[in-house]
Every structure is written in C-alpha cells, then in structure tokens.
Amino acid sequence: MHLLLVEDDAMLAEAICDGARQNAWRIDHVSDAAAANLALIDHAYTAVLLDVGLPRESGLTVLKTMRNRYDATPVLFLTARAELSERIRGLDAGADDYIVKPFQFDELWARLRSVIRRTQGRVVPVLSYRDIVLDRSKRSVTRNGERVALSAHEYRTLLALLERPGHAVTREHLQDVVYGGSSTIESNTIAVFIHQLRRKLGDDVIVTVHGHGYMVGESQS
Incomplete structure (x- = not known):
C-alpha cells in the first residue's frame, strides 16, 4: 500500500x-x-x-x-x-x-x-485521443498499444491537454500543472515539452492555438 x-x-x-x-x-x-x-x-x-x-x-x-x-x-x-x-x-x-x-x-x-x-474496484477512466491512451492508474502512455517513454514534465503536459480535448489550454495553466505554480521557469520551457511530445506522439496530435496556447483534438467552440 x-x-x-x-x-x-x-x-x-x-x-x-x-x-x-x-x-x-x-x-x-x-x-x-x-x-x-x-x-x-x-x-x-x-x-x-x-x-x-x-x-x-x-x-x-x-x-x-x-x-x-x-x-x-x-x-x-x-x-x-x-x-x-x-x-x-x-x-x-x-x-x-x-x-x-x-x-x-x-x-x-x-x-x-x-x-x-x-x-476497491473503482474504475479510474483512462484519457485517450486517436491511438494515444493515458492510463492514470499506471502513469503510462501508449501509442498503438506500444508504451511511450515520457519524462515527468512531458507526462504532466500531456495530461493537462487530454483533460480538455477540443479546448485551448493556456501556457500559464500548463506551467502551473507542470511546475506547481513556480514562477522561476524559462518562458519557452512549455514549448520545448510540446516539441518533445509531438516528436514522440505525432506532429499533428497537439495544435498550437495562436494567442491562446495548445490543444489536443478539434476545437469545440
């Protein structure tokens, strides 16, 4: 336990x-x-x-x-x-x-x-988009059934995006999720994690919403 x-x-x-x-x-x-x-x-x-x-x-x-x-x-x-x-x-x-x-x-x-x-026995929903599945209970991410190795910061970034599919998530919110509200990080750090996620999961999985942030999936607005 x-x-x-x-x-x-x-x-x-x-x-x-x-x-x-x-x-x-x-x-x-x-x-x-x-x-x-x-x-x-x-x-x-x-x-x-x-x-x-x-x-x-x-x-x-x-x-x-x-x-x-x-x-x-x-x-x-x-x-x-x-x-x-x-x-x-x-x-x-x-x-x-x-x-x-x-x-x-x-x-x-x-x-x-x-x-x-x-x-005991509660079902913890997994989050998914296309062939990408994030299982919170195992802290794992798979693509086409194959495990994808993510750093802790990449995992937190992807989780925040998958929690709001079809909605733009601001860089400020991603920074809060990834760093717990720390104000000492570099301004381009989130962009680096997004780049790494695209490299591992596919270039078209995460969309840049100019002036707002990033999004997984098609806009629901």
Missing part, C-alpha cells in the same frame, strides 16, 4: 508517517496543495490522507482538482473542524471519509482500511 499524506503540521506528519511505516505501508509526505497536485499526477496512490487546513490553498481545492481529472483515489480528510457543515462540504466535494483532530491513531488506521475496502 502506498499512501500520500498532505499535512502542514510537521510534528503530526512525522507521527503519521512513523505509524504508517510501522504498519509496513509506504508513505510520501507533502505540506501544501501545489506539491500535493504534482505528487498525485506523478504517482498512483492507494489512498490520500488530506488535511483540510493547508496554507494558501485548502485541502478542498486539492480534492476538487483530483475529482475534476477523474482521479478516484480514496481520500480521508483530516480536519480540525468538528462542525457538521464542514464535514458535509468535504463529503460533497468527493471525500470518502473524515476524521476530526485530535484523533487516536488506531481510529485513523481503522478508517483508512475501511475507506480502501469500500473503494
């Missing part, structure tokens, strides 16, 4: 990670929404332990981003708010369960095991 913990409280995160490893579970830890979004693109996790009260962007934003891209990975919310309205918000946004801080670790692991049991 491979878990992702999204928690900005360093002491709590350390305790959760120690407990997970004692249960012989692999666990990755990030402390903010941007890092969580990148980790979720790059890895196929068994489940996510997601703090609601993250700095800058909330855990709800991370969850909505996951569900909008058809990522069905089970999510257990960690929340310091015991109000019923807050729990309902999380469940309505797509969380599978929640636990209120402070909590007993035995209850945390029991709820996590329950969430995973309930969600």
Whole structure:
C-alpha cells in the first residue's frame, strides 16, 4: 500500500508517517496543495490522507482538482473542524471519509482500511485521443498499444491537454500543472515539452492555438 499524506503540521506528519511505516505501508509526505497536485499526477496512490487546513490553498481545492481529472483515489480528510457543515462540504466535494483532530491513531488506521475496502474496484477512466491512451492508474502512455517513454514534465503536459480535448489550454495553466505554480521557469520551457511530445506522439496530435496556447483534438467552440 502506498499512501500520500498532505499535512502542514510537521510534528503530526512525522507521527503519521512513523505509524504508517510501522504498519509496513509506504508513505510520501507533502505540506501544501501545489506539491500535493504534482505528487498525485506523478504517482498512483492507494489512498490520500488530506488535511483540510493547508496554507494558501485548502485541502478542498486539492480534492476538487483530483475529482475534476477523474482521479478516484480514496481520500480521508483530516480536519480540525468538528462542525457538521464542514464535514458535509468535504463529503460533497468527493471525500470518502473524515476524521476530526485530535484523533487516536488506531481510529485513523481503522478508517483508512475501511475507506480502501469500500473503494476497491473503482474504475479510474483512462484519457485517450486517436491511438494515444493515458492510463492514470499506471502513469503510462501508449501509442498503438506500444508504451511511450515520457519524462515527468512531458507526462504532466500531456495530461493537462487530454483533460480538455477540443479546448485551448493556456501556457500559464500548463506551467502551473507542470511546475506547481513556480514562477522561476524559462518562458519557452512549455514549448520545448510540446516539441518533445509531438516528436514522440505525432506532429499533428497537439495544435498550437495562436494567442491562446495548445490543444489536443478539434476545437469545440
């Protein structure tokens, strides 16, 4: 089992990670929404332990981003708010369960095991265009059934384009997806990834929409 913990409280995160490893579970830890979004693109996790009260962007934003891209990975919310309205918000946004801080670790692991049991067998949709198939659960891309080796940045770029077929995706949005909002990248970096994707997948797969960005498929506007 491979878990992702999204928690900005360093002491709590350390305790959760120690407990997970004692249960012989692999666990990755990030402390903010941007890092969580990148980790979720790059890895196929068994489940996510997601703090609601993250700095800058909330855990709800991370969850909505996951569900909008058809990522069905089970999510257990960690929340310091015991109000019923807050729990309902999380469940309505797509969380599978929640636990209120402070909590007993035995209850945390029991709820996590329950969430995973309930969600086993979920179908995670693949994204495709022509003979190109992106399987999120395996983080793989194939063309004509043959595996295509992509770098992490190329994979993230293609995923962002396949999520909105027929619609122009701006360079700014692609930069956010690929780099998690970093402002220190070169202006032509996305163009380099697009060039590499065209070389590997075909020149006509990704269309340049002048003045807007890039697009996969025919325009739906």
